[in-house]
Amino acid sequence: MKGPKSGAVWPAHIPRWLHPALQCWWPGTRWATDASKAVHVTFDDGPEPSITPWVLDQLDAHDMTATFFVVGAQAKRHPALLKEVISRGHTVGGHTMNHEHGWHTHVEAYVASARASLGGSGLFRPPHGKVTREQCLALRPHAQIVMWTVLSGDYAVHGSSGAAKVLQRLKRHTRPGSIVVFHDSAKCAEILRMVLPEYLSWLKGAGWTSTCLEGHVHAEN
Numbered sequence: 112m113k114g115p116k117s118g119a120v121w122p123a124h125i126p127r128w129l130h131p132a133l134q135c136w137w138p139g140t141r142w143a144t145d146a147s148k149a150v151h152v153t154f155d156d157g158p159e160p161s162i163t164p165w166v167l168d169q170l171d172a173h174d175m176t177a178t179f180f181v182v183g184a185q186a187k188r189h190p191a192l193l194k195e196v197i198s199r200g201h202t203v204g205g206h207t208m209n210h211e212h213g214w215h216t217h218v219e220a221y222v223a224s225a226r227a228s229l230g231g232s233g234l235f236r237p238p239h240g241k242v243t244r245e246q247c248l249a250l251r252p253h254a255q256i257v258m259w260t261v262l263s264g265d266y267a268v269h270g271s272s273g274a275a276k277v278l279q280r281l282k283r284h285t286r287p288g289s290i291v292v293f294h295d296s297a298k299c300a301e302i303l304r305m306v307l308p309e310y311l312s313w314l315k316g317a318g319w320t321s322t323c324l325e326g327h328v329h330a331e332n
């Protein structure tokens with residue numbers, strides 16, 4: 112699934128002081144957690160056979176867990192892979208059925224697609240980070256809307272110089288409680304293979320880990 116313009120209106124890093132204002136405009140959204148020794152690595156757009164199994168092995172090797180925001184159509188195409196993600200201790204959330212763009216989709220159609228992609232999860236991430244206030248209000252009773260603190264930018268670069276840029280950005284902005292976005296898609300596989308092992312090792316060296324997000328709906332926002 113493509114996401115080339117995901118970061119077009121979003122900066123690489125969303126500072127904590129902005130979160131209350133963002134939650135006021137987009138009710139039901141979460142941008143970080145209060146974890147003190149953990150970050151929350153997340154992967155969008157899978158499950159994808161050419162990269163997701165490798166991602167699972169990397170997480171295992173570092174003894175970390177993550178949250179996978181799956182596209183419903185991909186999950187239907189690869190049900191065994193989706194099961195494996197769950198059986199290996201990770202959390203799964205919805206990412207719409209066909210990677211719909213919230214700003215270009217009517218509220219009812221968007222919410223129907225988002226809810227259909229949840230598969231029992233209480234977590235949802237809008238594709239491209241593009242969701243309207245009305246869509247948030249309609250989704251809030253059904254799922255927590257998980258945004259992010261740090262965008263890796265894995266979808267926007269190529270080659271080893273691109274990977275170096277992504278790593279630099281991740282290391283500069285990662286804090287405890289950060290929600291960090293990667294993509295387990297065929298398009299981002301090349302960058303992910305260059306970036307993820309070093310990033311997870313760097314987390315470990317800093318005394319941190321990655322844990323999956325809680326899969327239930329929180330009442331506080």
Ligand SMILES: [Zn+2]
Binds near residue numbers: 237238
């Ligand atoms: Zn996406």
